[in-house]
Amino acid sequence: xxxxxxxxxxxxxxxxxxxxxxxxxxxxxxxxxxxxxxxxxxxxxxxxxxxxxxxxxxxxxxxxxxxxxxxxxxxxxxxxxxxxxxxxxxxxxxxxxxxxxxxxxxxxxxxxxxxxxxxxxxxxxxxxxxxxxxxxxxxxxxxxxxxxxxxxxxxxxxxxxxxxxxxxxxxxxxxxxxxxxxxxxxxxxxxxxxxxxxxxxxxxxxxxxxxxxxxxxxxxxxxxxxxxxxxxxxxxxxxxxxxxxxxxxxxxxxxxxxx
Amino acid sequence: xxxxxxxxxxxxxxxxxxxxxxxxxxxxxxxxxxxxxxxxxxxxxxxxxxxxxxxxxxxxxxxxxxxxxxxxxx
Numbered sequence: 001x002x003x004x005x006x007x008x009x010x011x012x013x014x015x016x017x018x019x020x021x022x023x024x025x026x027x028x029x030x031x032x033x034x035x036x037x038x039x040x041x042x043x044x045x046x047x048x049x050x051x052x053x054x055x056x057x058x059x060x061x062x063x064x065x066x067x068x069x070x071x072x073x074x075x076x077x078x079x080x081x082x083x084x085x086x087x088x089x090x091x092x093x094x095x096x097x098x099x100x101x102x103x104x105x106x107x108x109x110x111x112x113x114x115x116x117x118x119x120x121x122x123x124x125x126x127x128x129x130x131x132x133x134x135x136x137x138x139x140x141x142x143x144x145x146x147x148x149x150x151x152x153x154x155x156x157x158x159x160x161x162x163x164x165x166x167x168x169x170x171x172x173x174x175x176x177x178x179x180x181x182x183x184x185x186x187x188x189x190x191x192x193x194x195x196x197x198x199x200x201x202x203x204x205x206x207x208x209x210x211x212x213x214x215x216x217x218x219x220x221x222x223x224x225x226x227x228x229x230x231x232x233x234x235x236x237x238x239x240x241x242x243x244x245x246x247x248x249x250x251x252x253x254x255x256x257x258x259x
Numbered sequence: 260x261x262x263x264x265x266x267x268x269x270x271x272x273x274x275x276x277x278x279x280x281x282x283x284x285x286x287x288x289x290x291x292x293x294x295x296x297x298x299x300x301x302x303x304x305x306x307x308x309x310x311x312x313x314x315x316x317x318x319x320x321x322x323x324x325x326x327x328x329x330x331x332x333x
Contacts, residue, residue: 017265197318
């Protein structure tokens with residue numbers, strides 16, 4: 001009964017169900033193997049492809065591991081100074097109100113040096129999307145402690161673990177901006193499993209659709225791994241993230257707008 | 260009942276061998292190759308032909324190296 005199907009019969013254009021979106025360039029990404037940045041890039045670009053916004057979108061690249069995001073995202077991009085991506089996005093959106101504008105930032109960029117720009121852009125209710133990748137560490141510069149580093153988490157500048165008494169508490173900036181009246185949609189997602197990626201994609205899609213409403217800022221946090229900075233293999237880092245990051249940074253919508 | 264038969268094509272030159280796709284596969288199609296690619300990574304490859312074309316591996320691949328095909332078999 002079982003007829004043998006040749007692989008050549010399956011590998012035909014009419015049977016294609018998934019391929020890398022053309023909105024990502026063919027360059028090999030500069031990220032470490034297993035880094036969530038690559039998946040997050042793809043999620044954002046797939047949403048833009050589905051919405052047909054390739055020539056209507058301007059992205060703002062941050063400083064950090066994703067500083068070269070403009071090399072991989074095949075759309076109009078602008079690189080901002082460290083932490084200033086929401087300020088640049090504000091200017092771009094006010095000059096080109098018909099364009100879709102988003103920033104793509106890490107936690108060292110958004111929650112440390114760019115805290116003021118982030119909070120004020122959210123409070124002003126700029127009509128932009130902020131994609132925030134939180135891996136609890138400064139990945140690019142060698143795994144130093146960031147504001148989002150967990151209590152007792154080891155990093156290269158907290159080798160005995162983060163001591164809350166002397167180094168302060170981790171910053172839940174997503175909950176912080178959710179309280180501001182300028183934000184319309186605030187959510188926290190992850191990209192470590194297929195289910196999480198599909199949920200994150202829905203959240204990013206909702207964020208970009210919110211830009212059509214002109215009612216405020218949409219903020220999507222993506223909790224990600226940093227296997228090099230955490231000194232783990234990718235799958236172990238993903239499990240560590242589930243066990244340690246998610247209790248402090250619980251996934252789910254924090255503020256949802258009514259459509 | 261109609262059965263789905265899938266197949267994946269892995270761009271081995273771009274694969275970084277992170278192995279995130281391996282636990283994502285419900286039918287254990289993917290394994291690590293003994294060979295390395297031009298960058299020195301042990302890339303992943305298909306180890307059997309149980310693939311159903313569910314796209315889970317391609318969805319989690321950070322570098323987007325997996326292309327998925329699926330065909331319905333009567």
